[in-house]
Amino acid sequence: MKCRLLENKKINNDYYLLKFSREGINSEFQPGQFVTVKLPEILPGQRLGIPISLYQADETSFTLFIKILGEGTRILSHVEKEMELDILGPLGTGFTLVKNKTVLLISGGVGYPPLWYLKEKLEDCQITWIHGGKSKSDIFPCDHAYTEDGSCGEKGFVTSDLKDILKNQKFDIAYSCGPNPMLKAIAQILKEYNVPLEVSLEEYMACGIGVCYGCAVQVISDDKEALYKRVCKDGPVFNANEIVWET
Amino acid sequence: MKCRLLENKKINNDYYLLKFSREGINSEFQPGQFVTVKLPEILPGQRLGIPISLYQADETSFTLFIKILGEGTRILSHVEKEMELDILGPLGTGFTLVKNKTVLLISGGVGYPPLWYLKEKLEDCQITWIHGGKSKSDIFPCDHAYTEDGSCGEKGFVTSDLKDILKNQKFDIAYSCGPNPMLKAIAQILKEYNVPLEVSLEEYMACGIGVCYGCAVQVISDDKEALYKRVCKDGPVFNANEIVWET
Amino acid sequence: MNLTTKLNKLEFKNPITTASGTFGYEMADYLDFNKLGAIVTKTITKDRKAGNPSPRLYETEWGLLNSIGLQNPGVEAFIKESIPIYEKYQTPLIVSFSASTSEEFMEVLTRLETVNSIAGYEVNVSCPNVENEGIAFGVDAKVVNELTSKLRKLTDKELIIKLTPNVTNIVEIAKAAKEGGADSLALINTLLGMAIDPMTGKSRINKRICGYSGSAIKPVALANVYRVAQAVDIPILAMGGAENYLDVLEFLYAGASLVAIGTANFYNPNITEEIIADLQNHFDKYNLSVDKIRGKVL
Amino acid sequence: MNLTTKLNKLEFKNPITTASGTFGYEMADYLDFNKLGAIVTKTITKDRKAGNPSPRLYETEWGLLNSIGLQNPGVEAFIKESIPIYEKYQTPLIVSFSASTSEEFMEVLTRLETVNSIAGYEVNVSCPNVENEGIAFGVDAKVVNELTSKLRKLTDKELIIKLTPNVTNIVEIAKAAKEGGADSLALINTLLGMAIDPMTGKSRINKRICGYSGSAIKPVALANVYRVAQAVDIPILAMGGAENYLDVLEFLYAGASLVAIGTANFYNPNITEEIIADLQNHFDKYNLSVDKIRGKVL
């Protein structure tokens, strides 16, 4: 599907907001779902679509929130208004939406965007959002911010004061997105405190629609043989208890 | 060597003149020599330099005369002023320069440029130039023009009236550049009339400097085994008598 | 002009199909399966296979590395869940299967033979043969010959043997398959490849050695198809880096009767439909047919 | 940090050399040969070889096809014309040679042994063996083993056997070369490839089946280098699609001691010098050495 860029907004040197027209896309956009974006030109090692979570969506548009990591995202950050890009989506299985709950959101770095869209869709919930990153430029609006270098918010990680927060407040459910080691640590802590957790995972993807089985994540299985699910189709959102975290 | 484009002049929809600064290139440019031009971007199947003959050169610049044939030449035709391209050259062995002679030049299509530069360098010569092409847009200043569709000059080929011309005038030497079948036909006719002929050949090239032996042309050899020379290094200009023309 | 083509026992409305493992019913939202010449499904095995640990994918400069490890739900689940979906389409269904012993190959085929809607089989012999020190079936002419004859006895349907290019002499293997009773041949499966992160020394793929596909391998695929077509007179289902109608023409000229699109599906899930349309225009414009150009390389 | 590396008997100031057939003294105008870790020259044979008819080259989407046919002036002319030029440089000179019979291999080596300035030999076994139905020497372990031992007896200099990737089991061939007395191994030579003009059906290359090189084959080269490095403990001179310092790092991590740049020389005749400079910066920045990373893929 060709999607026209309506706006490219620079947030800081690393992060950009890309707003696209959703003309022609009828299926609704769920928080936790993603799209794959193809670059406008053929570049070495950059022919597969780039998976990007939904940051926002309405009747006429959807917005992506990208961090420049390598060549592909760097080029995306340069895409100009009115340009049309090949986009597939919305793809995958999103977060479970709840109402009237106390909700904990925990994001790391570029794990922020899917939770933002989730937050918008949670009705009448009391939300606490913990967000962390390497440094100041990785921090966005939230309740508790952490940076590894202390340049913004508390110095430390999203898990630094997590237990205290959990002691002081009871949460019905938690949602998290970020690097795997962070998710693994969070999953362990929330388990102790019996807070159900949904995590949004990342894996290298080819098709993005469930046919190639390239984006495997190991999940708990009853028989002795390992069991892998597809992040692009069965996920990217999974119940944390399902995941076999790499050690 | 990075060469800066000084001017890009469109001649017609198919032909463009590209004038480059020769800053940093000390070796002199001989008629019949060529350069290889690399495209400014990496494109599928377009990473080798594109061989292009010299059309003109002076103390400060050299000029190429290109015909849009495929993707590579199409992109070259779009290169903008002040842009710097990777260029190797001047390369190869050019035409023998003569003085005070009656000279016959015969070019077909994009075989025109090297003869133009040769013409400039021939001192006190009486020159007759026969040029041909498919159609009007392939015709450039000359004495006798031929087009296959008759849209300009005589309808026919550069060889159509060649014998008559040779009957009416004696030539000391002839130079030709164009498609192989044309060169072969010319070589046969000029042989009849004992006019020495130098031809500039085209072959697919990789290195352009004599290393890979990819640009082979078969030449006459005394021993039974075939003998191949390198168009990029031993040529592109050869004495027509040397060449074993493909049948 | 019509685009029809044939393998030994099957006729197809056009020469475009899908490469095993790069296609699934999930693509129905993006592609009209009825437009395809044929459907080739992902390789299945007797029992479910877990597949390999991640990372399983890496995009190299000019191709794709994969190490899926034949993850699949097993033949029973396939028949229960996938077959009914494919039965909704008129397009001939070719089922790819594999195994680690010839016994198991036969068991899977026997089970598949009970499904009428299957038009033919693509036998993936690129996987390790536990009866032969884990060396792939497909690299040994004798093994391929024996396996083929065993399977031949079990079915009258189109039996396609899919060859691996990672051999010294693919022509010898192709002949062995033919003599074993193969109706036709599919080639090529992935090349062996590898990639390393130069900054960390970490292999891009968990299993290190993996399968290499995509545009980068097209010249290798063409060489194999051409050599086999010259030496063996049974139809060829070709694949390896084809991603547009010009690539398809190359394979037809080299000797293919049918061309599968693989990795390119990941760049665009609708690509096969687009290629079929382009091919139709090309055939109309130059009034060609598959027969007119098949194997006619000059 | 220093860039030094070794094969079995030779030391090099850096791990960058030139791939046979993609380098010649004509490059002196563009490249300072003294900067190179080693020079590997184009394969020569006993008598002059005419080579193949044109077209000999075609650039595919992501690589290069070639069919030069080992055109060369023969060993005598090489010694007379080329050797004196290379003697002007301090860089170790590795001479590549080939033949169509083991006799001829031995004759060429015997003649080359009279030249003191030659530091070592790269034996190109990828060409047809007339004593064995024209099947390439390099695809048969026994043949490679016998040829290597014969050549071993004739020289004490570094004897490098250059392997072809067009085999079922390159590890087996590598072991055979080692047991025959090879000091080190070079891999990979070109893959077999082909390309066709889809508009005319004309083969892009006169001989149709030809050699495929360049960036597109890098993953295949890495897989071969890794597998051989894991199984055989003699040094490896690696090549296959390397065109920048990151590619070189990949090959070192995979197990190479020396890396040759081939096709990339055609994109830029100064590229080896640039790669050496980039590698120096990288080694300095992360304080690495070839020993620290060789074969250390994680």
Ligand SMILES: Cc1cc2nc3c(=O)[nH]c(=O)nc-3n(C[C@H](O)[C@H](O)[C@H](O)COP(=O)(O)OP(=O)(O)OC[C@H]3O[C@@H](n4cnc5c(N)ncnc54)[C@H](O)[C@@H]3O)c2cc1C
């Ligand atoms: C489900 C999902 C949602 C994501 N959401 C966002 C988002 O909202 N915002 C954002 O900035 N980033 C998001 N990412 C990450 C984003 O896809 C990568 O940053 C991007 O692919 C990097 O590409 P590159 O060319 O810039 O960097 P490269 O240098 O090409 O790659 C850098 C790293 O990105 C990852 N990557 C590269 N290619 C792929 C691929 N085809 N599939 C998956 N991962 C790949 C690899 O781990 C690689 O090491 C998401 C990824 C996934 C899987």
Ligand SMILES: Cc1cc2nc3c(=O)[nH]c(=O)nc-3n(C[C@H](O)[C@H](O)[C@H](O)COP(=O)(O)OP(=O)(O)OC[C@H]3O[C@@H](n4cnc5c(N)ncnc54)[C@H](O)[C@@H]3O)c2cc1C
């Ligand atoms: C010595 C020499 C001098 C030339 N002088 C001129 C000139 O003055 N003006 C001009 O317009 N053209 C000249 N050419 C032709 C020019 O090189 C081709 O037109 C150009 O390479 C086409 O590239 P493309 O990408 O546009 O077309 P493509 O579609 O890539 O190729 C079209 C045709 O060009 C030829 N070609 C492609 N790549 C190469 C290559 N690497 N080496 C040689 N031939 C190739 C092939 O025959 C091919 O079929 C010369 C060629 C040679 C060998």
Ligand SMILES: Cc1cc2nc3c(=O)[nH]c(=O)nc-3n(C[C@H](O)[C@H](O)[C@H](O)COP(=O)(O)O)c2cc1C
């Ligand atoms: C992700 C992926 C999965 C594959 N799975 C299979 C498979 O299950 N069975 C099989 O025979 N081939 C499989 N292949 C190989 C393809 O069918 C095809 O032979 C190969 O990729 C070359 O074609 P291509 O370059 O067009 O992809 C797979 C290829 C890829 C890229």
Ligand SMILES: Cc1cc2nc3c(=O)[nH]c(=O)nc-3n(C[C@H](O)[C@H](O)[C@H](O)COP(=O)(O)O)c2cc1C
């Ligand atoms: C034009 C050309 C000529 C070659 N000639 C030879 C040769 O004479 N002897 C040889 O052993 N290898 C030869 N090769 C193979 C290269 O040495 C190298 O093994 C192969 O190209 C892979 O490296 P690359 O991808 O960096 O080019 C040649 C390759 C090319 C492209």
Ligand code: FES
């Ligand atoms: S990326 Fe293909 S199944 Fe997920």
Ligand code: FES
């Ligand atoms: S192009 Fe390499 S020798 Fe002429």
